[in-house]
Amino acid sequence: MERIAVFPGSFDPFTVGHENIVKRGLNLFDHIIIGVGYNSAKHYLFDIEQRRTFIKTLFDGDSRVSVEKFSNLTVDFVKEKKAHAILRGLRTAADFEYERAIAQVNRQMSGVDSVFLLTTPEHTPVNSSIVRDILKHNGDASMFIPEKIYNLILKNNN
Numbered sequence: 001m002e003r004i005a006v007f008p009g010s011f012d013p014f015t016v017g018h019e020n021i022v023k024r025g026l027n028l029f030d031h032i033i034i035g036v037g038y039n040s041a042k043h044y045l046f047d048i049e050q051r052r053t054f055i056k057t058l059f060d061g062d063s064r065v066s067v068e069k070f071s072n073l074t075v076d077f078v079k080e081k082k083a084h085a086i087l088r089g090l091r092t093a094a095d096f097e098y099e100r101a102i103a104q105v106n107r108q109m110s111g112v113d114s115v116f117l118l119t120t121p122e123h124t125p126v127n128s129s130i131v132r133d134i135l136k137h138n139g140d141a142s143m144f145i146p147e148k149i150y151n152l153i154l155k156n157n158n
């Protein structure tokens with residue numbers, strides 16, 4: 001049976017840290033569905049279509065990865081996709097405390113477990129909100145964003 005994981009997040013924007021989690025997740029799962037979250041109460045730098053297009057371009061040609069947007073509860077999206085697990089990355093103790101509560105509630109609601117991958121040391125400080133700040137101030141964020149995505153961002157800005 002094909003083992004499927006959903007990797008949910010805002011991905012505003014998708015960073016090299018996120019890419020690393022997907023690549024390593026593919027050693028554990030046959031298929032990863034990257035769920036790009038949309039919450040109307042949140043203000044994003046990149047809209048849902050841009051965020052989805054960026055990630056689709058990055059994994060274009062890799063049939064083990066698909067990219068979908070969702071706005072319902074993560075557990076409902078996971079059930080809809082018949083996925084076996086939720087994949088998340090853990091950078092710090094603060095991430096752990098936040099993720100622990102969500103994962104426990106998700107499991108209680110759906111029976112679906114979350115699987116956490118610890119960040120590789122070089123990706124620990126990479127964080128979408130810092131990357132957004134760099135982009136907003138026209139700084140060079142090329143080391144934090146996969147090259148294909150960064151090129152698209154630069155193209156959109158010109």
Ligand code: ADP
Nearest residue numbers: 008009010011012017018088089090119123126
């Ligand atoms: P959310 O709004 O759901 O926290 P994010 O896009 O910020 O969405 O993150 C999605 C997932 O990726 C989370 O599990 C987060 O911990 C993980 N993540 C974010 N940045 C990194 C990184 N640099 N290395 C590894 N995992 C990361």
